[in-house]
Amino acid sequence: MPFLHIRTQRPVGQGFFHTAMVSGAGGPAFCYVYDCGAMPKYRQARSNAIKAYRDARENMRPLDVLFLSHAHADHVNGVAQLPMGFAVDTIMLPLLSVEDRLIAFARSAAEAPASARDQFYRDFIADPAAALSRFAPRQILFVKPGSPDEGAPGGGGEEIGPYDEGGDQIGGDPRDGADRDRWKLVGRGRAENRRTVTGGGKGKASTTTDIATIPDSRAIAVDVADHLGPWLLAPYVDPGVVAERRRFFRVLRRQEGFDKRSLAAPDRLSKILSDKNEIAILVGAYKAVGRDLNVTSLCLYSGPAQDPSIQHFAWCSASMTNGRWNWFADGPRIAWLATGDAALREKRRVHDFAAHYGVHLGKVGTLTLPHHGSDNNADDKLLEKVKPSWCVASADRFSTWRHPGSGIMHLMASRSIPMALVTSSNASEFAEVVHVD
Template sequence: MPYLDDIDRMIAFGRSVATGGERSAERFHEDIVVDPVGTMARFGPRQIVMVMPGDEDDGGSGFFELPPAEPPLSDPDGMPWKGRDTTDWGSASPAARRTPDGATVVRRIEFDVAAGSEGGWLLKPHVKQASRRDREAFCAAVEVILRWPRGSFRDKLKIEKERRGLVTKNRTAVSRAYAWAFGDKNETSLSLYSGPAEPRKAGAVLRNSRMFTSARVGWMGTGDAGFKDPATVQRFQDHYRDEIDWVTTFMLPHHGSANNFDPSLFVVGAELFVAAAQPIHSHWKHPAPEIVKAIKASGARFRRVGSSPKSLLEERMVVFWPG
């Protein structure tokens, strides 16, 4: 899961306050904002791995403030996988740190699942944090709305009782602060590439009952990433420079919102663009009609996935490796 500090989690909560839903879902979100590791520990995971932005400018400066730890390891009784440092495509293990509550924090990592002589499957995350300017604006807005002393927000967030109060009795103030600092965009997000490791070495692919000679079957999920700025798009492409040409299915960010994606900026040459969109508020218009129109005009396919079972998208393939 993405590593979000106290401020980032409160920003994400402010974004979602206006969204209706079941009380149980709301309570889970409150809990994970107040205590993310403790909340996830209820499910009994063997380990909790948090991915921090790789660059200090993107929010990764807090990495070295945490104590060193052993890198994450696969379960000896389960499917083997290796975590590798993306700055060294080889056997180098990623540097790891540990949070006070026991989670493992990593940067610049990719997971090679079932690696062996026949190849494996690559999972490569990318975390984008909100800009420093927007974070500071959000903190200042909360202080003004709640009439807290200037510069006190960060220290108050270190106290669990204060965090709980912000997501319960002061949730409206958090929402207003978010709207003032961010508008209706969400900058903090986790993207994930999923596809064959070293696809150039794959022999063939059986996909949807058809045989292909190229292993271009990569899937890219983008969460709430923002692709409206050429510099941001370039950083994203640089991070996935070895994988971007192998992406065939691309999940549009934030349900296909026009606030997160500019079709004129060539992010990826995918064959299929997917929007997971089941809007609660009709005025959001997700996915944006102009994005859908631009995708189809480019010759690519578009698919909207919602709560209806008929919209289910399943992709199955078998990758063959030279013996």
């Protein structure tokens, strides 16, 4: 049976919303989403894109995994609208410190004040686990940086082991309609800080969600195609800059009630995030420290677990409303790699990113540019390491931002790498179909 990876960058304006499915083993497709949000200015485009995705889903099977890259509003504020009509089995996001969450909130409030008035977003910043558990997922997995010696499974060219012996599953019994026998967590590192929370809500049945923290040396392996082996969804956590966090909190400590202990309490944090005067204090601290502060961001590799050395006929079709392209896959380059808002310009950070993924980078065909293609988050070092066939930037006009940056666009042109710019226009939606016989 042929293998298919269908992936779509949805037109939400200044934000990010990526949907995908993999199929090929004869069973139901494995469906996942990476980020779902947009700046308030583009709320209608975001709503339209989410509705189009929901309407296109057949028989409303559970969404297997929802990945969230970081805590900026334009990447998560559509989540509350997303699972209407279908369940979400697993949610995976980086382990975010209170510093990360507050810096992300302060930036969102400074750049688009309407973001700070979104109730789900405030709840997410105050307590991510509690906010996400209302969607009754089977499990929520927080991902932290793993040991530098233990990168993504298979990243060193090693076998990841038999698929069905890939490691412990965190959650309990599968939800109704879910097919959990087809994917497992693989890689090294143990789950930590396990706990269970009760979800549901007014008028809804009570549910339980298992929560744990795993290192980014763990990944999801999906049993989809015998001739390719398992399909891998491997995270990488690019950490925020510690010095900036410290400066941010030094400014906050000058204000009464903004000490670290009180800010770590979700109830206290919820009150702060609902008070316009205290929001103004957070915004002031953000502006006092600087702009465009790096926050922890989760990257995601979606591609073959092993080097397929494709002997099979493989092709990829990419389309936008105003154009269509077809090409033969460049050897094993059929994977997709998302970078969230990762800071991948510094030589050391690019080195760590590349070392984590190792040989998987040689399978990447499509790279989503970090931070909507900002010149501050990537340069030629990243393009040299990945050597993508395509780049995607999800961006639109907002304030004085210039996304994608002219420097990035020049670099891609110099390397003859085509770029798909996905805006709020439906005509810019970018869909790819990877087909392997």
